[in-house]
Amino acid sequence: MVASTTRPVPPLHRAVAWLLVAALTLPAAVLAVGAWLAWEATWREARIELSREADAAAEYAARLVLGYGMAMRRMEDLLRSPAAAAIGADPAGLHGALEVLVAELPQTAAAYVLASDGALQLAARDSMPSAELLAAMQAAAAAELRPGQVRLSRIGGQLLFAAGRRDASDPQVFLSIDPEALGQGLQRVLAAPGDGVRLIGADGSLLARSGGSLGRLPASNHFYGVVANGLDQAVLEDRAPGGVARLMALRRIEEFPGYAASIRPRAAIIAAWRQAVLPQAAIGLPALLAMLALALLVRQSQRRLLTANDGLEARVAERTAELAELSEALELTPCMITDLDGHITHWSEGCVRLYGYSREEAQGRQAAELLETEFCGSSREELHLMLRRDGQWQGELRQRRRDGSMIIASAFWTLRCDPRTGEPRSIVSTRTDLSALRQAERALRRSEARLRRAQEASGAVAFELTEDGTVLADPALAALFGLPSNLELTRPLLAARVHPDDRRAAEAAYRQLGRQGGAFSIETRVVRPDGTERWLLVRGEGVAPPGGGRAPRLVTGIVLDVTQRRAAEAALAESGERLRLAQEAAGFGIYDHDFRTGAVTWDARMRAFWALPDGESVTGRSFLGGLHPEDRPLRRAAMRLAMDPEGPGTYQVEFRVLGLTDGQERWLSTTGQVSFSHGRPVRLTGLAMDITARKRGEQRNELLMREVDHRAKNALAVVQAALRLSRAESPAELVRIIEGRVAALARAQTILAKRRWEGAELHALLEGELAPFLTGLRRDAPRAELIGPPVTVAAHAAQPLSMAVHELATNAMKYGALAHPGGLLQVSWRLDQANRVLVLVWRERGAPELGPVPARRGFGSRVIEQTVQGQLGGTLNRRWLPGGLLCEITVPLSRREGGAGPMLDGEVPPSAAAA
Template sequence: MLIASIPAYQVRAGQAWCNGSRSVLASAGTNATSGGPMSSSWRAGGRLGVLRSRLSRPEADAMTTPSLILAGCLGLLLGLLGLLLGPPAMPAEGGQAITLHPMLWFGLGLGLPFLVGAGTLLRSWQREKTLRAEKLALEARLRMVAELSHAFEVSAVILRDADGTVRHWSTGCERLFGFTAAEAIGQRAHELLGTRFPDGGRRAVQESLAAAGEWQGELRHRRCGGTPVVVAAHWIQRHGGAAGAVVEVHADATALKAAEAALRAGEARLRLAQEVAGIGTWEWDPETDRFLWSPEHSTLFGTAPGGAAPVTLEGFLALVHPDDRAAVRAGAWRALESGEYEAEFRILRAGRDGGEETRWLLGRGRRMPGPAGRVGPILGVHMDFTARKEAEERQSLLMREVDHRAKNALAVVQAVLRLTKADTAQEFGRAIEGRVAALARAQTLLTESRWMGADLNAMLHGELDPFLGNAGSTRVSFDGPPLTVAPMAAQPLSMTLHELATNAAKYGSLSAPGGALELRWNIDQANDRLRLRWTETGGPRIAAPPTGRGFGSRVIRTTIHDQLGGEVVFEWQPDGLVCLMDLPLGRVVARTDSGRRA
């Protein structure tokens, strides 16, 4: 609920009116019931005239002079009587009498006026002191009257009876609500304004007002034209001078409510941005070594929002990877001098599979100004940029891999050119073109997988489809589990398959209309081996194994043995070639992110 700050003089205005200060206003020339202005004579300095009349007190001066004259006459008469009657005698112990000199009576007579005058002057001084104190109190009272007059004139102040009947309607109310004083006075205030009370309704407000003597809160009124207005209200009720009377001071809070709504919307957008971007905010006060962070920051570190958070810098550093703690600590203390905090570090948190995972965080912060003589806190953010960090590392690895693969491909091309033999230039060109195309197809598969590996099924289709035409699906069959070839093995294996397919198309089963090809593979987990079996049937009959080694067989043997670390066996059956390849699983099959073989 909104509680606006209402000026103190407005509250004092209401308290004074409820406590019976209308008499004060009236004595100073103010009409308390109608809210009229104070008289011009009072504004022109009537206060001083009142004070002077109180201090002059002519009746005191009129009494002082006759008293002194009377005291003087009595003193002279007493002295003369003493001279005429002679010295009187006063009885004493032992029968002797004490005689008083006549001049003593004369002296007493002359001193009496002085004693009377001194007492009169003392009383006058005390009276003046009292009047001066009354002057100061009266001036303070008059200043309050001036404040009341200003408050009643410019502020939205309603003076009403306990039943709600309006007795005073200030010009501030006219500006705020649009109703004139003539339209409002005599009406029920909350019926006129269509007041909407907070939770609990009007009864709850009245009970609070009766119990505490005042109430503060937010009300919704309706202006003269029907437009709504939100106000911060302060009601005061006293049971002294004006029994049951209530003063209501109102302040327009519509703009403030709109600002609060905009602030809440901004905070909601900020929270959403932090959640979507994975950004957490934090604050560290070096004076108290107090470390605070937001719920989004808890999510970054794998702790429950609202749960236990580190309360010191060292408590926060305990969550940082041990190898990065010193750098983060140095960055935090360096920020106290430079004013800027920057850090890249790793954290260890619980993973989804129950294990521990490493995440990369990027930190940015700035030292805020502090009070005089104190160091201000550092405010900052941390965001998870693990994906970007891994992408950068993968890019660097790929750049090195591409460089290595390009050099290898060029070396293979050079070997192909050097070892390829043909009777004509056309045959030489076709052989070179096919072998380089096999390397290119393997390169394409690796690029599509971002160099994570090449699918074996896709690789087989890429090498065999050009030789099969539309009847490929009936002449060739594959049988084996899904398998991803490692990047380092993709091009050598692709070259091997290309040589086998070329040989089958020229001399083996794919050269005859009824020939067929079957390729099977399986994984021997116990021995960590991958075994492939290439079987051709239905081709030209083989009377005897070939006596020499052609370029294709030399490429296959060299590739399998030197580049893949495996073994290859050629079995020349009468019905066709059978090629057995035994390859190390670790060098040929790619690993997934979980560490398993793909």
């Protein structure tokens, strides 16, 4: 057995080695562990402190918001009453009431009241808003906030607090809050000197802070994520706009769209950590001393933490006491809280004073039963349904006090819901006693009704004008001049409203009263602020001073609004002018015949109808002398019918008149009305209108109708002939042939109709038959050209010529140039004045070779020959050339009725179309 060469380490040496190792490593390990523990402890304590600060700041802000909301509702209830709606009714009293309410609110700089149109009506604490602040308030008032909504926003370096309006016509109340004062209040909840507290809106705007300037959080801030996730509280790290890292604790403010934030810079936390670690580093290598120093440092840190917590709790207690004082001040407002069944859970001191029931007597009782509430217009169940649907309700209630008296209370109910579940939890209600206000309103309405009935019955407004220019009158006088009813009236103020064109006459009448006094009556116009004009009749009596003067001592009288009468007079004059203009435009003549005296009155137009010489009087002889002999019986029959007492008395007839001096025949349509007295006709008044043009038009239309009837019969005869003579190898071909020939007749008929059967353009006839070939889509497609001067074909010749051209075009499409690609058809015509004929040349080019000319003539050839020779009296010459058909048609230029002859009527100049 071989002995080992290694020697075991003695236990003492081992202990010493471990001691040395411990001596070297233990201080570093203890220092590292201590530093890490101090780091964790420092951040943990910072989060705790910041969370407490944020909770305290949120509670403080929530109480402020609650206080501001309740105070503003009191302001709105005060302002929305009809008696106080007109701010000018009692400005001093209303201003004082608002001053008292504002004085009770902390950090409040001013209060403003805006009318429904955005105008500033009242400013508490005598502070006028800047233009920027006023514009912002007007914009917020126009935003139609939801009823009960609370909005706190920063405008122009000020905080503006607005409560939701109840009705668009109510005034809007705004509170201006001092940001510095609010920041100082928030600063009281801070636990460490380097900490900061912020009041942040849900949109990221800084509404208040313990120090520094206000602004808006950058879009990259983690705050927006907390808002988006709907978190009530959070602790997060972010960076300030300058890049400084910091720790921020957020807490949602109850009943307000915003958060309270407590902020501590990361540098402060690191400084605190360094303060905890540096003593450890200074201890040195001895482990015992290091551990002892570490224990002492930890204990010292704990003591500082406890001290800081005690200080924070003391400050929170102090702020809680201040908020309690504010709550006690708000307790003076009549406010109650009930559960959903109506049992009272909170009864404020204001309710004690209003109803007379103590808290002990009210709490736990059914509010409706205790106060014997009468719900105006709805039941309690219906109001609760509206409250659950809208979240709030406002209206008036009749309730009974403890002493048995009835009051009218304005109530505003708000449904409070659980913030987590959203379930309804309780009902908060504020009350305002409107009994005295309603009683005053009823008395005022009765007084105004009596005065209004008196004014309406007389239509006059009485007034007194003293020597110093003061006007004593009913408020209705101010309304006549378009002035506010509460404005003190003076003579210069009323004179400024007088129309500039009427001021000189009004001043002259006033000076006349100053010199002589006596009665006066004057009509003048006044111009209201909106630009409208009213006519006023002023009547009265003035008392001149002894010896006369510049102004009367006293003027008493009444003012009547005569605008309608003046408008009626102007309308009557305008109506007469319109009647005159309408008569001239329509060409009416007016006549009047008095049966009792035989007098006949005519205007100038009636005299022109009869061509009555100037200066000659109108008599029955001259009237009958101008009537056409054939129409006199018709006129007598119409007159007998109009003079029948049993009839309507209407005289209406059309007759002809022969001018007495010019002999011109005119057609007149006359209508009139006979007046009766005791069953006897006494007067005939009426109008006469020249309808000669209409009658002649009717005659021309009748002749045209006869011509159309004649042409239609001729066309039908041609169609019948086409049907009898048409031949084809198959029914389909026969249909096609007949349709083409009838279509040619129809096209000619259409062209004649457009020219009112006065003739047809030759170019239009040819274009209608050859339209598909006049503009080819392809260069190699067959096409046609029309060349010739303007020629008008007579109506009786249009259809025969159209039929002949149709037959030529049909043959060309079957066998000629129009059936071959690249074929060309040229139709030209000219007027031969020497021989008085129209020459039409049909020339085809590019047609295929047909071989020998057919010996048998088809129906189309016979139609062409019969049409040209038989109906038009012309000649036809056809030749089949190698390129296609050449056909020359000659037609005379004149035709006599009843004979076979020419196509055209009348003489045709060489350079004009034939007529």
